[in-house]
Amino acid sequence: MADKDDRVLIVGGGAWGLSTALFLVEAGYTNVTILERANSIPSPYSAAYDLNKIVRAEYEDAFYTELALKAIQAWKTPLFAPHYHQTGYIVATSGSAPDKAIATLEKSLASVEKHPVFAPGIQRLDGPDAFRKHAWQLSGPLTGFRGYINPLGGYAHSANCLQAVWEHVSACGVRSILGNKAGCAVRLEYAEDAGQVKVTGVVTADGKTHPAHLVICALGAHGAALVPQLGANNANVARCWSVAHVQLTESECNLLRGLPTTNVRDLGFFFEPDPKTRLFKLCPLGAGYTNYDSRVNGVSLPPDNKRGFQPNAIPKADELKLRRLLQETFPWMAGRPFVDTKLCWFSDTADSNYCIDFVPNTNRSVVALSGDSGHGFKMMPIFGQWVVDLLTRGQQTEPRWQWRAHSKDCAQWGDSVSWRVGEAAEWKDILEEQEEAGVGRSKL
Numbered sequence: 001m002a003d004k005d006d007r008v009l010i011v012g013g014g015a016w017g018l019s020t021a022l023f024l025v026e027a028g029y030t031n032v033t034i035l036e037r038a039n040s041i042p043s044p045y046s047a048a049y050d051l052n053k054i055v056r057a058e059y060e061d062a063f064y065t066e067l068a069l070k071a072i073q074a075w076k077t078p079l080f081a082p083h084y085h086q087t088g089y090i091v092a093t094s095g096s097a098p099d100k101a102i103a104t105l106e107k108s109l110a111s112v113e114k115h116p117v118f119a120p121g122i123q124r125l126d127g128p129d130a131f132r133k134h135a136w137q138l139s140g141p142l143t144g145f146r147g148y149i150n151p152l153g154g155y156a157h158s159a160n161c162l163q164a165v166w167e168h169v170s171a172c173g174v175r176s177i178l179g180n181k182a183g184c185a186v187r188l189e190y191a192e193d194a195g196q197v198k199v200t201g202v203v204t205a206d207g208k209t210h211p212a213h214l215v216i217c218a219l220g221a222h223g224a225a226l227v228p229q230l231g232a233n234n235a236n237v238a239r240c241w242s243v244a245h246v247q248l249t250e251s252e253c254n255l256l257r258g259l260p261t262t263n264v265r266d267l268g269f270f271f272e273p274d275p276k277t278r279l280f281k282l283c284p285l286g287a288g289y290t291n292y293d294s295r296v297n298g299v300s301l302p303p304d305n306k307r308g309f310q311p312n313a314i315p316k317a318d319e320l321k322l323r324r325l326l327q328e329t330f331p332w333m334a335g336r337p338f339v340d341t342k343l344c345w346f347s348d349t350a351d352s353n354y355c356i357d358f359v360p361n362t363n364r365s366v367v368a369l370s371g372d373s374g375h376g377f378k379m380m381p382i383f384g385q386w387v388v389d390l391l392t393r394g395q396q397t398e399p400r401w402q403w404r405a406h407s408k409d410c411a412q413w414g415d416s417v418s419w420r421v422g423e424a425a426e427w428k429d430i431l432e433e434q435e436e437a438g439v440g441r442s443k444l
């Protein structure tokens, strides 16, 4: 069990690192510092550096449904509420959806349809008119669309939320060291004392050593760069999905105000536009892209742009999927250029469970927060409590979140988690596509 005055270093000021800082301070920890490689928070390297993320409670595993329900309650508390927008959540499949996408929708529906909190609000939707009753702005043909709406859900403005929590914890005494030299952790240092190996500090890219009793690693997709064991045997795999936006005019933005967050399982999802930037965000759904061609052998990590290309152009197949989504929903937008496209990296696990545990053989001096599996942001208002619980108990009692040393080959993950529709591909293949098309050349 960590002492409340111990020097605690949190590496990574993204969604989970900041939430951890928040709950550590609330639990009385007095000496907490965040190391963050970006020059400011929100960090552009965070998977949550985005306009919005879905906040929904539908899970096939009722364990997460209950947690998401708690998170939704916490989204309505003062620190988080300004960033939460309960627009409702529509889940659908199009007429050409594969069986797997239809089955996933049915499982999600089953998780909330009989739930005492959600059940009264859930409505099944069959055909265009049913959808337009709840989202009248959907002007497309909605060919073969079926699904449901859950009014208890929506989205949160993720970048703004990161900033608000960071400002709050800073005001509560948490220190931050930022920047790609001063704040970028490159190595953990250990020492042996009476036969026990323990962490003694973190070395940053400027060569400085920051002493610590406890290091909490919350590097998202970059976890295995600092704790290589995380990436071994495909236990935690860096994976990315595409993100795209359409620039709207003020009146177009007003037209879409109040639009429920809409997730078409076989195509992609979109949100109410952001009123400040007037950007309409869309993400295609699919199995995503890995980068095993990384600097650590046999481990998928986000690319380091060495080849002179920024990962900012999205794969053609994803773009086509999003155009199909727009043709079905908002045909007036379907021919517009996509702006601010990017590949967004997260840490994936075979069964989509998080890793919230001590790193083995560190005598409980290093904690790994990893494996968000693309569904970790919604938990931000409650996540840090699970880290405090781990420190208090001295062991992870929730089997789903225990350290796992390996997983089956990533290529075989397709069937283990139902939302992974389609085949995963390697990022370098996309890079070659970008190079051939002459797009995405870095300005750096």
Ligand SMILES: Cc1cc2nc3c(=O)[nH]c(=O)nc-3n(C[C@H](O)[C@H](O)[C@H](O)COP(=O)(O)OP(=O)(O)OC[C@H]3O[C@@H](n4cnc5c(N)ncnc54)[C@H](O)[C@@H]3O)c2cc1C
Residues within 6 Å of the ligand: 011, 012, 013, 014, 015, 016, 017, 035, 036, 037, 038, 043, 044, 045, 046, 047, 048, 049, 052, 053, 054, 055, 183, 184, 185, 186, 218, 219, 220, 221, 222, 225, 226, 240, 241, 242, 243, 283, 344, 345, 346, 369, 370, 372, 373, 374, 375, 376, 377, 378, 379
């Ligand atoms: C396209 C996409 C869509 C998503 N949609 C949703 C959604 O709808 N709902 C949802 O709940 N979740 C969603 N997620 C997942 C969500 O973004 C993540 O679960 C969440 O951001 C994980 O938080 P994290 O703190 O583990 O990682 P991150 O938020 O990625 O933070 C990691 C931090 O570590 C820092 N860092 C990295 N390396 C170092 C280093 N060496 N030294 C110091 N700092 C370092 C980074 O700069 C970053 O700030 C989505 C993810 C993606 C990619």
